[in-house]
Amino acid sequence: MSTAAPVYDPAAIEPVWQARWDAAGLHEVRDDVPRDKCYYVLEMFPYPSGKLHMGHVRNYSIGDAVARYKRMRGFQVLHPMGWDSFGLPAEQAAIERGAHPKAWTYENIAHMRGQLQRMGFSYAWSREFACSDPGYAAREQDIVLDLVERGLVYRKSSLVNWSTGLNCVLANEQVVDGKCWRTGTPVIQKELPQWCLRITSYAEELLKGLDQLQGGWPDAVLAQQRNWLGRSEGAEIDFAVDGHPEVTLTVFTTRPDTLFGVTFVSIAPEHAALDRIVPASHRAQVEAFKAEVRATSAQERMGDTAEKKGCPTGAFVINPATGAKVPLYAANFVVADYGTGVVMAVPAHDDRDHAFAVKYGLPVIEVIRPAAGEAKPVAEAAYTDPGVMTGSAQFDGVASEEAKGAITAWLESMKKGRKVVTWRLRDWGISRQRYWGNPIPFTYSDTLGIAPVRKQDLPVALPMDVAIDGKGNPLERHPTWAVTANDGSPLTVKGPTGPEPARRETDTMDTFMESSWYFARFTCHDNRRDDLGCAAPLDRARVDHWLPVDLYVGGIEHAVLHLLYARFFTKALSDLGYTGVREPFKRLLCQGMVCMETLYREGSDGKKQYFYPDEVEVERDAKGRVVSAVAKSDGQPVLVGRVEKMSKSKRNTVDPQALVDLYGADTCRLFVLSNVPPELDVVWSEDGVKGSHRFLKRVWVLAQEQRDRLLAVPAFAGHVRELSGADQAVGRKIHATVKRCTDALEKDFAFNTAIAACMELSNELDPAALSPAVLRAGIETLIRLLGPMVPHLAEELWAAYGHAEGLNAAGWPSYDAEQIAADEADYPVQIQGKVRAKISLPRTLTGPALEAAVLGHPDVVAALAGKPVKKAIIVPGKIVNLVV
RNA sequence: GCCCGAGUGGCGGAAUGGCAGACGCAGCGGAUUCAAAAUCCGUCGCCCUCUAAAGGCGUGUGGGUUCGACUCCCUCCUCGGGCACCA
Numbered sequence: 010m011s012t013a014a015p016v017y018d019p020a021a022i023e024p025v026w027q028a029r030w031d032a033a034g035l036h037e038v039r040d041d042v043p044r045d046k047c048y049y050v051l052e053m054f055p056y057p058s059g060k061l062h063m064g065h066v067r068n069y070s071i072g073d074a075v076a077r078y079k080r081m082r083g084f085q086v087l088h089p090m091g092w093d094s095f096g097l098p099a100e101q102a103a104i105e106r107g108a109h110p111k112a113w114t115y116e117n118i119a120h121m122r123g124q125l126q127r128m129g130f131s132y133a134w135s136r137e138f139a140c141s142d143p144g145y146a147a148r149e150q151d152i153v154l155d156l157v158e159r160g161l162v163y164r165k166s167s168l169v170n171w172s173t174g175l176n177c178v179l180a181n182e183q184v185v186d187g188k189c190w191r192t193g194t195p196v197i198q199k200e201l202p203q204w205c206l207r208i209t210s211y212a213e214e215l216l217k218g219l220d221q222l223q224g225g226w227p228d229a230v231l232a233q234q235r236n237w238l239g240r241s242e243g244a245e246i247d248f249a250v251d252g253h254p255e256v257t258l259t260v261f262t263t264r265p266d267t268l269f270g271v272t273f274v275s276i277a278p279e280h281a282a283l284d285r286i287v288p289a290s291h292r293a294q295v296e297a298f299k300a301e302v303r304a305t306s307a308q309e310r311m312g313d314t315a316e317k318k319g320c321p322t323g324a325f326v327i328n329p330a331t332g333a334k335v336p337l338y339a340a341n342f343v344v345a346d347y348g349t350g351v352v353m354a355v356p357a358h359d360d361r362d363h364a365f366a367v368k369y370g371l372p373v374i375e376v377i378r379p380a381a382g383e384a385k386p387v388a389e390a391a392y393t394d395p396g397v398m399t400g401s402a403q404f405d406g407v408a409s410e411e412a413k414g415a416i417t418a419w420l421e422s423m424k425k426g427r428k429v430v431t432w433r434l435r436d437w438g439i440s441r442q443r444y445w446g447n448p449i450p451f452t453y454s455d456t457l458g459i460a461p462v463r464k465q466d467l468p469v470a471l472p473m474d475v476a477i478d479g480k481g482n483p484l485e486r487h488p489t490w491a492v493t494a495n496d497g498s499p500l501t502v503k504g505p506t507g508p509e510p511a512r513r514e515t516d517t518m519d520t521f522m523e524s525s526w527y528f529a530r531f532t533c534h535d536n537r538r539d540d541l542g543c544a545a546p547l548d549r550a551r552v553d554h555w556l557p558v559d560l561y562v563g564g565i566e567h568a569v570l571h572l573l574y575a576r577f578f579t580k581a582l583s584d585l586g587y588t589g590v591r592e593p594f595k596r597l598l599c600q601g602m603v604c605m606e607t608l609y610r611e612g613s614d615g616k617k618q619y620f621y622p623d624e625v626e627v628e629r630d631a632k633g634r635v636v637s638a639v640a641k642s643d644g645q646p647v648l649v650g651r652v653e654k655m656s657k658s659k660r661n662t663v664d665p666q667a668l669v670d671l672y673g674a675d676t677c678r679l680f681v682l683s684n685v686p687p688e689l690d691v692v693w694s695e696d697g698v699k700g701s702h703r704f705l706k707r708v709w710v711l712a713q714e715q716r717d718r719l720l721a722v723p724a725f726a727g728h729v730r731e732l733s734g735a736d737q738a739v740g741r742k743i744h745a746t747v748k749r750c751t752d753a754l755e756k757d758f759a760f761n762t763a764i765a766a767c768m769e770l771s772n773e774l775d776p777a778a779l780s781p782a783v784l785r786a787g788i789e790t791l792i793r794l795l796g797p798m799v800p801h802l803a804e805e806l807w808a809a810y811g812h813a814e815g816l817n818a819a820g821w822p823s824y825d826a827e828q829i830a831a832d833e834a835d836y837p838v839q840i841q842g843k844v845r846a847k848i849s850l851p852r853t854l855t856g857p858a859l860e861a862a863v864l865g866h867p868d869v870v871a872a873l874a875g876k877p878v879k880k881a882i883i884v885p886g887k888i889v890n891l892v893v
Numbered sequence: 894g895c896c897c898g899a900g901u902g903g904c905g906g907a908a909u910g911g912c913a914g915a916c917g918c919a920g921c922g923g924a925u926u927c928a929a930a931a932u933c934c935g936u937c938g939c940c941c942u943c944u945a946a947a948g949g950c951g952u953g954u955g956g957g958u959u960c961g962a963c964u965c966c967c968u969c970c971u972c973g974g975g976c977a978c979c980a
Contacts, residue, residue: 233896239979262980344980694904697918766915768917842960882961884911890960
């Protein structure tokens, strides 16, 4: 026993195991195993921004622990990784430091791949690809052409959200509070031709599909998607325009029951019919109003702070129900592309209409009364609840909810209205005036006009010789690219009379396109060409084998954007025949953010100046509360701000690389899985990391110090009844711990409680108190349970205990529920709900025998102090509650 | 305004309707050390109490269901997130 046990040196063991796994191809996966023995776990792939941050580490540690756990359970696990590598920062880097986007991107990828490998994540690296790889981008162009054939791609000129910061179009969901989601710069409305994907034709299925995802997806995400789709049932009602028999204005309303109470109609200022029906007397006024609205930024126009303004158009429309002539107002709050862009106004039963009517002196007509009791007079406030119809001719007396259908049917019979469903969801504009993206494969020519590139002429590849200076689209300004074919000859298309010169579309695709199908491509990343000689984006057999993804792990910030597009794409790909799967992600786990305390000073201008943690000295009291914080540089006080998501701008970041260098990958992985369930935010703390490290060191030292003597005995594998004393207790604990870890991982991926269970077990592994066989069983079980989370340490120790085959071969330990509970059950005895005694009785006792034993127990008799027991609730093995 | 979530020690959190606070962090006491780091042992909800025993109070608020509620139901409060001139 003279040789000292090896010290825990992660830097020495971790790279060795990484190299071994790699050499053995341990994380590559076969496609020919029955599906029920397969598991597809995927983490949202990163944008290659340069280096890994703690958010990545948390995301990927969760996914990797699941992947390794499932492998230990005998599954073939597909666990791929790739790069969401098109996008703006590459161009930003080009502008700022002259790096070519491609070079910058692929250098970042190389560095980050190295970091992922150093973390020991078990990816099937052979399947890796980047979205900017010619192979992937080209396959995506194929898909676009397929979508064109199915009528899912169209071009329309429309007002788009234009980011003044990025000089680029944004999707609705990229506009946050009227500002660009990336740069925070104002977003203005600009008229531009756009390529659009008809996601709205899948609206109904996208909504219905959410029901099936219930239970597998977080409720918050389902709710957000429902919200976003915004299904609204109502009616379209046609209003004739007075003096203009050729024009009909159709309104959309969810309250057809209030039709008899319409006192005016509002129309979006941009509405196409407006110019035709405004009389000369009002033209100037309306034009001025339109100009005013147009000048209002999207930011001001949205939100409830904006003033509701209207302008009489001089035109009148006719209520199809009553024949009443009511004024038409142009109103700034009517949205042109929701519903029909025309709204019937019922001041008596709608708050906004009421306010508008008061402001412009318009009449209020009551058509619904409360079913019981009295409401405020409608002149004072709108009554918006259901009630009983009044002032509505033949519908009087009917419940308003019923009248909705009745009035719609009546209108339908007169061909003046119809039941309709509208959606908040808009089609997906995919055009971006950017270089570092996938070109949209279309051409323009004189006689053919706009035409898709023929499949055999794909791919449309990005040119490398571009000038990127932030002044417009580099593709548009490239001297030859747009008019040159792949072979270098002038670009032509087949016109009716022969080849004619053509020009390429210079817009590239929204990068959400790439992330909408990469999970499918991972199943067949090498699929090349089909019989027609055309590139086939997907191999249906393999896609259907692996999809849907069993577990998808990523941030909640993608709740609507990416996850809705990916669902849409999957349905579209299915309709194209590329897969039979219609929902891509069976289970979704949204991990919380990695947060940290902020430290700052507030300048006189209210601007915060942030400090890095190592620039500040923080003093705490006995309870751990902050007493004071001062900057090391000047000794002046610093404010301790709230805990916020780690970000460079707030200087509250920790570089995972530094952690790995100091503590090793296993400590880093363990920390981000500890203490908190994966879906909650985790607050980074140096002490917490040290705690994780301490635990691993303890396990290491215990296992290594005991190794030599334990190798002489086999691990205990019998029934705990054969044991006694501490051995038996620990024997039971081993079974209990395996059960707890198994349940935690199977049910909720609750790594925090699994780790807690492992710590409890390790706390009980006392070499002085246990027989070698039981100690060995405890240590070896612990090693296996920790395997998915801290694989390097676990493999190293597993090997040290003489197992040549590795943890996957060893498998996940099993437990026997029967061996967990002790023969004697401890019963807390409650009297009137308060615990007054604790007694121990054989677990085999039940029924009347148990009751007799309880009531006869001296401690119970003493606690009762002679009071008669009115009722005794005795739950076998659990608890006793006596009512006196 | 509408739709989701969440409120438990100093902190993060744990708990199929059955002993609230597992596990970790911080704190406190001690061992080791010349000293520190590291490590180890003990202790650790609050109140009352010299200490202890024994009590009492405790899962945001108020009520309800139940032998028994952190857990289920209703009310309100606070915080977080999402949506919103959407007709």
